[in-house]
Amino acid sequence: MTDIWINMGPQHPMTHGLFNLRIRVDGETIVDADPILGYLHRGVEKLCERRDYTQIIPLMDRLCYVSSLTWSHAYCLAAEEMMGIEIPERAKYLRVIALELQRVASHLMWLAAFGPDVGLITALLYAMREREYFLDMLQLMSGARMNQNYPRIGGVRNDIPPEFPHKCLKVLDYFDGKRKLYRRLLDDSAIFMMRTEGVGYLSKEDAMNLGVTGQTLRGSNCPIDLRTHDPYEVYDELDWEVQVAKEGDCYSRYTVRTNEMWESCKIIRGALKKMPKGPIRVKPPKRPKGQAFRRTEDSRGEALIYIIGEGGESPYRLKVRSPVFANMRAVPVILKGHTIADLLVIMGTIDVCIGETDK
């Protein structure tokens, strides 16, 4: 068979979102790949130049609908840096709890998408079931299930209801109880290991040079988690560990992601225990001037928001660094030499979210 180009997308079960991965195949082996992005481009950066600082927060939520809170938080963090304000201690803890709940929910959504990728539709239903409980907790916290609009420049929107800690711990206990299920269903399954082990190898040097971040980088034996590397909020005060795997294949990325969920549960428990009382919000200055950037560990990698204010109602320029956009550069490198069936597993472990990629 001669080489043929196949369009995997924009409407294809492999693409979790709207993008087109053109692959050139020789038989079943991928020779070349070219991701074509932009089907979901909404011009977020341009929209930000027309909106005032408060109205950008719900807009940032919509960058990634699976992990929306991390994005609005990244924006708030950058804006606070630019305005030079320090938020109260309790707000920091609240943010950490919300962020970690969101991270677990996002990872569960990834697991739900990854299951069908390797052909296990049952995992989708199980992961979605667990995710509902975490969305419940986010709803209890902020009032909305998906686009929470919870962080504010200078704090958070509202305090948690009094029954929150109790209910949250209940959910975490429930989730811990399900750990065995996932281990049996995925980690202990020989076919799952066959599909993921040794597939999609990315070396540490390549990963760093390609600008890959997040779980993909940590799966390649590079223990960079911005929560400890460039600490924000109160992550350095809590007791948890950065998850790393050495091999750089799909199974490493899978283990990093799943272990991060349990680590996040640990962070939430610690934060609930240590959370002080006090105010949750300070007043941000109006019409700030200056420029700042902050990077945070998004659910998928390094999110960097670079914001320039020129003393107006709205920022002069706001730039979003999307982790998946950068990771997408590594896709052709990883894919080379693999088969079409491996493509799914590789794209699955990279955890594509087109909302943030196309901005």
Next chain:
Amino acid sequence: MAKAKRRSPGVKGWVIQPLRATFRETMSALLKPETILYPYESKEERDELRKYFRGQHRIDWLKCIGCQLCSRVCPNDCITMEKVKVGEDYQEPSRSEMDEKKNVVLRPGVNIGRCLFCGNCSEYCPTGAWVHTSVVELADFSRDALVFTAEQLKIEGKPTKELKNRIEENPKLDEETCIGCKRCARECPTRCIVMIPGKKMRKDKPIENPKFDYSICIGCGTCAEICPSDSLTMEEI
């Protein structure tokens, strides 16, 4: 390629372990599946959570002062202010409404079709008139049915005198350009403006300048917007 020593799934991993996992779930699901029959059944735990949900809005007409702040902070411009006629017991509307048409107040209506339920309206409301209910079943067959008028969103609670300036801005006067037209004092929803004679003279009479009572100003910016000579600017407290 780096081949590390990993825990091998072994013979059990071929089918037994996954089958065990799913078997347990099947057994627990046989009697009580996780899913519910949505319109007929509901889960108690979820129902408890719904009281914190940011669903459809309701506006407490007795608390609302018609300041239009909600429509100003709304990211999607889905709030429109409507003039409605009300009874005597309503909190006083702004002076301009009182002068021209008796008992006419401004109350917000919401186009749910554009609303993104961000909650900015209830957050910035100076009197807490905006309330979120847990109603989420708002889908309809036509777009017109999604436009809720002020009357449809009306509830009547307790009136309040408490005002909070959540915008954290106050108007500031440039006396040089003020022409003393009194429009700001008329339009102010909280009546925090009184007109006092200023320094500048016109036809041997002092021009009346606005004086602000910042303790009850809510920073809505109506005065700055309405000013014909642009002599009012909103400044941070």
Next chain:
Amino acid sequence: MKGTEVAEAVKEKFKDLVSDVSFPREMVVRLSIPRESIVPFCRFLRDELSCEHLSLVTAVDWPDNFECVYHIASYLEEYMVELHVKIPKDDPKIDSLSEVWRGADFPEREAYDMMGITFVGHPDLRRILLPEDYLFFPLRKDFKG
């Protein structure tokens, strides 16, 4: 290594080329260099100062010139360099960094797509988010819907 030490190391090597040095945070150094020396400068950062990670390439449209802002991070030493490069409006060209960091590929394509800055030496400079036949550069300030 702190931001100040990085600034000293850079100044020692590039002397007058480095200007506007400031430190927004302890571990962050902000500086600007002329656009001709971008590639040797970045190669120095990568090889000598262990800046393995190019995080972001931003193009900013200032009233009288364009500006490219590079956020470069070091994984080993935990510091970041924010590099400002001014580009004149009538000749929006700059050397591409894709040979220093392969990860610069996509952000540079995006900067070209949105702001119309040509990256000389880029292996595959096409539009990335917008359609191939799009006529405008939408993030420029003179672009009106």
Next chain:
Amino acid sequence: MIDLYGISYGIGEWFMGIVAVILDFFGQWITPFQGLADWLMRVETLNLLAILIEVMIMVVFVSIINLFIIMWIERKMYGRLQDRRGIMLPLPFRKIQKGTGFLQNLADGMKLIQKENITPKNADKWMFDIAPAIIVTTSVLVFVAIPFSETFVVAELEGGLIFILAILAIAPFAVLLAGWASNNKYTLIGGMRGAAQMLAYEIPLILATVGVILLAGSLNPVEIVLAQQRTIWYGIPLILALLVFLVAIVAELERLPFDIPEAEAELVEGWLTEYSGMRFGLVFVAKWVRTYAGAALITVLFLGGWSGPILPGEIWFIIKSYIVFIIIVWTTWSLPRTRIDQVLNIGWKRLIPLALLSIVIAAVFKWVGWF
């Protein structure tokens, strides 16, 4: 036990008797009708009629009653397996949408019939149309030789097992045909994969049955079951062959974990991508028929067919085959999908040696004289 042939013959005789009486009545005036009536009542004619009725009963039983039951079992079961409720379509005109969902498959079929049958512009039209027909006919044809009991069988062939395996082996050709004729990259890859996989698994499938044939000393499925009744279910001594056969039949049926020809995540719907409407529905249904055929085959070869106490043989057969079917469904929804090269590895490198080993074991048993 139900004597399928006897019943069919009885129905035919009764029906033809009525016809013959009527013809005889008219024969008073039109003499040739008397000869026709005589011909109709002859044994040969009645035999032919009985066979036709037999086939019809089998088709109705297998492809309507049985099919609906197994589809319902599968969909309901994997619903519960995934912590869902599964299909819930109620009987028509019920107000509350809560029921067992037994008619859901019928509703789906009716929906598919209403859909347009789209043929791609550049497809090879004849082959494109013929491929589903081949798959459906071969799937139903398997049941000609499968005995539900000693007498409930359409054709008791001496080489029945060979016939079944041969019929099952036609499907890869149709899959390749469908994939190629659709003129689509996904279907082409799917068809190629399907052909490669089915060829690979045909061999262990046949080799696994050799042990059974050795022990039973016959290729006739009825004889095989009778031999098992005399000695022991062959699933017990030939457990290895049973496992190989189970794995091979799952691969043959294109079910997870071996559903790579139509891996929906990578190849959209594999070789089925271009099919729509009832053509798709037929192929879809044929897969269930084939799955049931696989379960029935395992029952016949390894689980003693219709043998069992108290209940009639047909009931036992159906119970056993449903249990096998449930096990297949259970594995289907608990395992991830394998890759094409791994599938072929398992087929060629693992299953064939194991199948050969099982033949050796069977030969030893035979040699020792236990069977």
